[in-house]
Amino acid sequence: MTKQNKGRKFFVTTATAALVASAIVPVASAAEFNDADSISSWAKEAVQFLTDKGFIQGDEKGNFNPAGTLTRAEAAEILSKALDLKATGTEDFSDVDENDWFYNAVLATSPELFDGMGNGKFEPKAQLTREQAAKVIVEGYQLTGKADLSQFADASKASKWAVSYLETAVENGVINGKGSLLAPQDKISREEFATMVKRTIDATVKEVTPAVASVQGLNAKELEVKFNTAVDAKDAAVTGKYAIEGVAITKAEVSEDGMSVILTTNKELKLTNGKVTVKPIQTKADTKVLTEEFNKLITFADTTPVNVNSVEAKGTTAVITFDEPVQSEGTVSLNGAELAKDRYTLSGKTLTIKGLTAEQAYKVDIVGATDFANNIANPIAVNFTVLKADADNSKPTVSTAVNGTEITFDFSEELKKHDFVVDKETTIKGYAKVTVGSTVFYLTDADIKDTEDKTVFSIDAKSALGTATFINTNIKVEGQKDLAGNAGDAFEFNAILSKDLTPASLVSASTKMLVADDVNATTDVDALYLTFSEPVKVDGTLTVKTQNGIAYTTGKETAVKADAGFDVDGNGKIEGAEKNTVKVDIDLDSNSSYTFELSAKAVTDLAGNVTADTVTFNVTTGVFEATPETPTDSLVFGATPVVVTDNNVFTVEYAADVTATATNAANYTLGGKELPAGTQLQFVDGTKKVRFTLPEGSITANGNYVLEAINVVDTKGNTLKGGKVTTLVALKENVVPVATKVTAVDSKTFTVDFSENIADQAAPTGVTVKIAGSTVELASAKVEGGKLTVTTKADYTLTDSIVVEFKSTNLVDANNNKVKDGSIAK
Structure with a gap:
């Protein structure tokens, strides 16, 4: 490695370039950094530890720049040293120069830890985010575990790939989120990364003797062996490593993390002080290190049925x-x-x-x-x-049916819509081409029989008959493709198409009382359902001929104009006989019998056949029955779910009136925990709003807390949507400050310290001072720097007792919590 000083940003603690260029890692102390005082108090121990180990160094100026963001190159250097990784050179990164100071560190840590950051590039100068830092630390130290991220207000902003790493990091104490914040995509500072590494080392570098942690029967055929360290997958899968008294082991299945093995037996696993032996097994980190041999007597019987x-x-x-x-x-x-x-x-x-x-x-x-x-x-x-298969290589097939001039095509699978060329200027988007004799039809969305099943189409081919009443013709289906693009074979068949020459007939009639009956009014709107033998159009007059045995010669006529097709049962679908049903809006009396007459030529089927004669029929009515509301899981919080009154009180509003279940503290968690003991819940301004009064001192840090509600029911029986609802509550610390110490400054002045800094106050109220048992006048009192400073008008001696009493004072902390009533003495 030459030119190791190129772009150096690490914390070399000596000023000599020779040490920087050498292969020796200088040992330093955080105190030697010129900016050591700027290291946050929570990070000082970690920085000291890592510099003492030589994992981090300063630059030639002795700077650490603790709040500065960390680059990938710097992180690679720290991790390669902390994990004692050797350069392997498993991937060629186009942006890593072999002469760079971090070259070996990159080869040692990536792609195993950094995965090259994509496209064969490492991007050494790119800054590391918190979620990326969690990933490389979790993978580098092979951490396992899973924590609940709900305590972090912004955990949902984490990338999907990063969630498991963040959960593991939180579980192992690597990340504490600085309260309720995680900020996964924020850049990470040097002092933060140093702290994460130190915490990880503390959590993982412990003297552990590899051994079996536990053995337990799972069911009548399986027994689980857990280890306190990851074991070698190949060695642990050898069935001869295990013995269970009375049964033979047919399979040993090692978990992905190497922390457990599931043993399968050849017959029922039922043990009474049965001996279980696990011979030494190689560990994952070092195959030369073996677990201790394990022998134990266990009793187990499977009494739980399968699920x-x-x-x-x-x-x-x-x-x-x-x-x-x-x-x-x-x-x-x-x-x-x-x-x-x-x-x-x-x-x-x-x-x-x-x-x-x-x-x-x-x-x-x-x-x-x-x-x-x-x-x-x-x-x-x-x-x-059933989901569609991932790979569809089969061609769609079709079956057909003919009824009059209606032709139904039932395809084996859903079809893909595509363009059909009609002529040079015209294209049609459809699913298949159908030729009936010489007449061409195209199957389109309008021909789908049921929107719930898009594989069945129906066309009326009466135009292919021309003036004939029937034809024996060839029908051809072609051009169909399934959703995977597989083209179906052309299908041809012969069929007789015949015009429908038979008028529709009435099959049945029924009624439904839609409103409470008012016999003295004629404005009630009820329903009369007329079901015919086929789909029809009705345009005519409906006349009441008799009601309850009374004949009517005039009047009581209702004009009817409607097409068949009505959802009688209200299930959202028009199916079966409903396709042939006409609904007539009419005023009916309850518990009555009627004879109706539908005028001649009022009914026409879709083929144009007219029912020539009048249609006479009888019906009876029942009574109106109000439909009871069916409870659903629809209850949610209101549009403004939470209003925070002060540090101890907030009000939650539901979208509907709720029952007393909403005032049961057991039905809530706050920040993932049960409500603090002593929390009071009370309805306010009706039964939509619930006021929560938290006990003093129950919130120790500011932040957004997740309030989760379960088992709450509204007054109509509706339960919470999805079984639970959540909302954020912005709460401030509600621990009240308490006076802790009185310190004499001179013969007229003393200060009062509190359990936390209190806000500046030029004119304190509610403060009484007694010296040597007597109340004294004050020359001045004020709060500065978090302390109360009091000056008396008269001198007092050093041996005099000083008692300061607080009652309904205006002294508050930064979160406006008032100083607790009471007294402090010197």
Whole structure:
């Protein structure tokens, strides 16, 4: 390595260039830095430690620049020294000069730790962010674990790839977020990085004798061995390393982090003081270091039935994974129908069902599943929707049906819309081309029969008949492509198309009372449903002929003009007979019987056939039934969810009136913890707002705290959306300052110290001074520099007692917490 002084930014603590250029790492003390006093108090120990170890140095001027941001090159140098990494040169970085001072450090730490930062580049001068720093430290020290990041107000700003590294860093105490802040994408300072490295070393560099940490039975076929250090994956997978009294081991599966091994046995694992042996196993960090041999007597019996862990459904297959190996699946049903044995296979923990259809919803019921301890599970129900297969190489096929002049095309899968060239000037966006005789049709969005199933199309080809009432013709379907772009083969068939010459007939009539009945009014709007044998258009007059046995010769007429197709059951779909149903708005009386007459020629089907005669029918009515509201998980906080009154009080508002569940402290957490003991909750201004009064001293740091609510129900029975709702509460520290010490300055002046600095105050109130037991007059009193300074009018002696009393004073700390009432004496 030549020119090692090029671009040097590290903390060399001597002024000699010879030491900088040498391969010897100078040992320094943080006190030798010219700017050592500017190092934050929380970082001084870490900087001292790392400089003593030679991991960090200063520049030729003896500067450390603690608040300065860190470059990747500097981080690489620190990590390569702290981890004692050797240069391996596993990747050629286009922007790293082999003559640069950091060259070997880069080769030692990247790509293993920095991954080259992309595109084969290291970008040595680029500044390191907190999330990048967490990544290289976690990977470098092979830290494991996971923490809850919800305590950090801005953790959600972390890049997706960085979340696991940040969680691990927090779990191991590497990052404490400076309170509630994490600022993952902010640049990291030298003193911050030094502190992270020191904390990591403290957490990981401990004398640990590699050994088995614990052994426990998981189920009737599996036993888990946990280690206190990561073990070598190859050595730990050797089944001969383990012995369990009374059973043979068929498989040893090592976890990804090397901290545990799952042993699978050949028969039921049931032990009563059974001996378990784990022979010495090589460790991951050093294969020459082995774990201690482990021997222990354990008792275990599996008494927990099997359950489902996960479901993965894709293409035509669903794989249901259980939480333990299954001896017998019992009975398996699909959408209520029992499956034949050839439709599924059971292997270990997985049940594989085949013959499914992509993008279809299924329910699988498993009844009587039995594990290897013969525990029988309660019925298990699994609901899922099958995803499309990742790779689709099959061509779409089609089946057809003809009814009159209507032709239905049912494709095997969803089609892709693309351009069809009609002529030199015209193109049509469609899904397939259909030729009926010599007449051409194109399947478009308008021809999809059901928006829920976009694989079925229907056209009315009556134009292909011309003046004929029927034709025997060839029909050809071509040009169809599936969503993966696979083109389907052209399909041809012969069919007879015949015009519909039969008028529609009325199939059924029913009523529904939509409003509470007012027999003295004629403005109530109820519903009369007329269902015909096919889709129709109705344009005519509906006349009441009789009501409750009374005949009417005139009046009681309703004009009807409507097309068939109404969602009678209100499920959001027009399906089945609803496609042939017309809704008539009409005033009906409850609990009545009617005879209606629909005028002649009022009904026309889609083929133009007219029902020539009048249509007479009878109906009876019921009573109006108000639809009860169905509770949903829709309850949320209001538009302005939180109003903070002072350091101890804030009010939370819900979007709807809530029950007493909202005043139950057990239904909330604040900052990821239970509400402080003594917190009071009370409804204010109605039952939408809940006031929270926190006990004094419960908030020790300013910041945004996540308030999470669970189990709260509104007055209509609606529960919280998604099971819980959260909002941020900006709280300030609410620890009140307390007087701690009185110090005499001279015969007329003394100072009062507090548990924390109090705000400057030129005219303190609520302060009483007693000297030698008597209240004295004050010449002046003021707060400066966090202390109260008092001057009396008369002198006092050094031996006189001084008592300062505070009552309802105006003295406050920086967060406006008033000084606690009480007294302090000298």
